[in-house]
Amino acid sequence: MAHRALRTLAAGIVLALAGGVLAGCSSGGPAEVRFHLSKPEAIPYFRDLIREYNDSQDDVEVVFDTSSNLQAGFLRGNPPDLGLLNYNMEMARFMERGALSDLGDMPEAERIRPDVQELVDQYATYPGRTSVLPYSVMAASVIYNVDIFEQHGLEVPTTWEELLAVCDTLQAAGVTPFYGTFKEPWSIGQGWFDYSVGGMVDVAAFVEEINELGTEIGPDSEVSFQQTLKEPAERMMQLAEYANPDAPSRGYGDGNLAFANGEAAMYLQGPWALGEIAKTDDQLKLGTFPLPMTDNPDDLKVRVNIDLAAWIPESSQQKEGAREFLSYIMQQEVMDEYNAEFLGFGTTTDAAPATDERILAMQPYYDDGRFYQGVTKAVPLTIPIDNLLQGLITGGSVDSTLSRLDQEWARLALRQ
């Protein structure tokens, strides 16, 4: 009896294997476009959008992909047909090697603001191609508790001196000026360091120059971490003194909770934290302002990153279908709706302005192109810059940390 059962089981396994192989070969019907999205919060939003689109026409059937591995897909030769994800240095490697097709001839490409498109080019370019279309930009600056500021009769500071005055007033009144979450290395890089550097230094130019310098970077080169970024880093350390004393043991989750409970007046985080804070208190009045680092209010800038960028791989079999769906999601109403819901800023010339009052104050800076991409994002992941900065902010020395960065930069340049 056991004999027969086992034989049936064996046959079942063989059938299952064969079935799996054959399932991959089916064809016919509408063109199947695989759409990859990396932002978990936006999954329900795009799921509805895809359903709407699939119902509206019969040529293209969009399949939603939130889990597949991009590297494996490109390696195997079947990457998703359309990608919409956070744009960073890792993604730029694909474009640098020509794995992404040219979208420059799409009418949508014309609508992208040139200074926003330039953000993409700051990572890498491929000659003669517009491979990546920015879909949404996140602008980040200091988040502040409006009620606390009003209680103490404080104005939003626009210069370094005013900022210090605000901090001193708050501290004298027994309010923690900044909430620091130094346990989490990325929060130091993203907020404390990037804001400090971005407020004083032309980040794009700095990155371009250190890339050109390569192995030549060092104490005697024209620009370097230890020379150019010394002053911002020192000012960052000065501000860190105003942070909560237990900052080194606080993580991102703790910070959101504490800030939502009004335990500090300012929080150096991006708009992603606003949603997390709202989980605890969705009535809290919050605002944002760029961190003033100099005595000139004209130097104020906000930190931006490309929250979502669209691309179509060169090796996709369904480029046409993917383009059609891309045009669909790049209709202005769709983009505006997305940005309104996820606190993003539009990337097109005709984008609707932000409406959420928590990020409203950043709109003028964004419109004028007064923004920069975080300097930590220009450093390849091989160099653990966030961890080095964590060492700095929890008591390290500015000079040794920055010269270490120079050495790491030169070493990496030598290897490449």
Next chain:
Amino acid sequence: MTQTQPAAAAREANAIDPERPGGVPSKRRRRVGAERVNWPGTIILFLCALTVLVPLYVTIAMSFKTTGQAVDGNAFALPAPFSVDGFVQAWQLTDFPVAFTVSTLITVVTVAGTVILAAAASFAITRNWDRRLFRWSFFYLLAAMFLPFPVVALPQIQLTGLAGLDNPAGVALLHIMFQLSFSILLFTAFLRSIPDELEESARIDGATTWQTFWQLIFPLLAPMSATVGIFAFLASWNDFMMPSLIISDPAMQTLPVVQDMFQTQFSNNYNVSFASYLMAMAPAIIVYLFTQRWVMEGVTQGAVKG
């Protein structure tokens, strides 16, 4: 036949101890055990149990909290208000039934394939140990134990892509392959303790090699098959990296991989993620509850006879 059959011997040994207090030495040991509690040991084991029970409690409590309560910093608090919203969201976000079915299919194929293939291979190897081909093939298969998947990940991705195996079937196949070496090690150790005479008597009765294996040897291997099966089950059910790299169709992805979306740098959805983890953990815990007796038996038997 002076030697006793191992399985029967084990059963006898089990029977003497707890069931039959007639044996003199056994009785004395029992009384000693009953009178004195081993306090240091109990405390250590209690602490060990806590390391499992506390996270489990947090998992269960979290999964029934609302999103607001989940981030309030009190992980140990009881859910108030009690909410199943996490389960609903997790179910929808991961497309739970599909991912669960795919995971289950891969696991079932892996367990069955590993047990059958490893048992058959071990049988062939141990009974032909004097032949160089079999001996070397044993070493060859064993060598695979020292080859972790990440090392061969890139070629595997390309090969499965070329062979049309970039789907759950390919993952099951690779799971079987990676599970094979360790399983064969366990089976051969166990098989060596089964006397040849048993097999010879079957042959005298006219059994073919195939019949000897299926009707005599394979049933005798049952305790070890349980061990091998459980190892294969855990490895396959919990695997993240291989399915995430090999399966190209997102709709056919396994549970651990689709759950990855809950972990991001910027947002914490503890209630949703823990609800999802709980649903994914349940089968492994349930399977273990029902089979732990065999696991323990299998492990100790393998250890003694090896």
